Amino acid sequence: AQSVSQHNHHVILSEAASLELGCNYSYGGTVNLFWYVQYPGQHLQLLLKYFSGDPLVKGIKGFEAEFIKSKFSFNLRKPSVQWSDTAEYFCAVTPQTGANNLFFGTGTRLTVIP
Amino acid sequence: GAVVSQHPSRVICKSGTSVKIECRSLDFQATTMFWYRQFPKQSLMLMATSNEGSKATYEQGVEKDKFLINHASLTLSTLTVTSAHPEDSSFYICSARDSTANTGELFFGEGSRLTVL
Numbered sequence: 001a002q003s004v005s006q007h008n009h010h011v012i013l014s015e016a017a018s019l020e021l022g023c024n025y026s027y028g029g030t031v032n033l034f035w036y037v038q039y040p041g042q043h044l045q046l047l048l049k050y051f052s053g054d055p056l057v058k059g060i061k062g063f064e065a066e067f068i069k070s071k072f073s074f075n076l077r078k079p080s081v082q083w084s085d086t087a088e089y090f091c092a093v094t095p096q097t098g099a100n101n102l103f104f105g106t107g108t109r110l111t112v113i114p
Numbered sequence: 115g116a117v118v119s120q121h122p123s124r125v126i127c128k129s130g131t132s133v134k135i136e137c138r139s140l141d142f143q144a145t146t147m148f149w150y151r152q153f154p155k156q157s158l159m160l161m162a163t164s165n166e167g168s169k170a171t172y173e174q175g176v177e178k179d180k181f182l183i184n185h186a187s188l189t190l191s192t193l194t195v196t197s198a199h200p201e202d203s204s205f206y207i208c209s210a211r212d213s214t215a216n217t218g219e220l221f222f223g224e225g226s227r228l229t230v231l
Contacts, residue, residue: 044222
């Protein structure tokens with residue numbers, strides 16, 4: 001069965017610090033990968049996604065993620081965080097064939113201190 | 115991007131009553147919608163897949179008679195929590211994928227917070 005692991009439950013950073021949130025998945029086939037963000041009081045929004053091609057994908061608001069197939073990982077990064085990045089971040093996976101729903105990680109809460 | 119709207123955003127009900135939550139895709143058609151449940155500080159757990167014009171597919175452990183799903187049109191799915199109990203209090207989120215697009219992206223509703231007294 002598919003599973004998604006996010007190892008960091010709560011990350012606290014100061015503004016301008018660099019960010020890396022870990023995401024590992026368990027699935028034997030080819031997958032599509034996503035990072036979603038949930039700002040306080042708002043609904044989930046797509047940050048970025050990877051389907052194929054360049055494993056380094058760039059998303060909105062300066063975020064990027066790198067797909068490392070050998071490590072089954074899709075870590076999210078941002079070189080310099082802002083207070084407005086405070087949110088909950090969810091990694092999600094869907095097989096390219098078969099099931100068409102997303103499997104979510106448990107989420108990582110990011111708190112950025114001004 | 116595409117918009118998914120949920121209503122109501124908050125509902126408080128007495129134990130034993132039923133509550134209906136609507137999920138609408140406002141500017142696209144969705145043959146499939148998904149209903150998730152989110153507990154505090156936990157991830158989204160898929161409850162069921164709602165299929166337009168046919169029966170929903172429920173995940174293991176989800177009672178189909180308790181969580182009734184109807185997907186009567188390409189833009190509307192409803193989740194009815196029947197005979198609600200306090201343990202049903204949770205945040206329910208729906209999502210939908212644009213049937214005509216091939217992006218794989220799911221668009222999420224704002225969520226509905228249910229509190230059962």
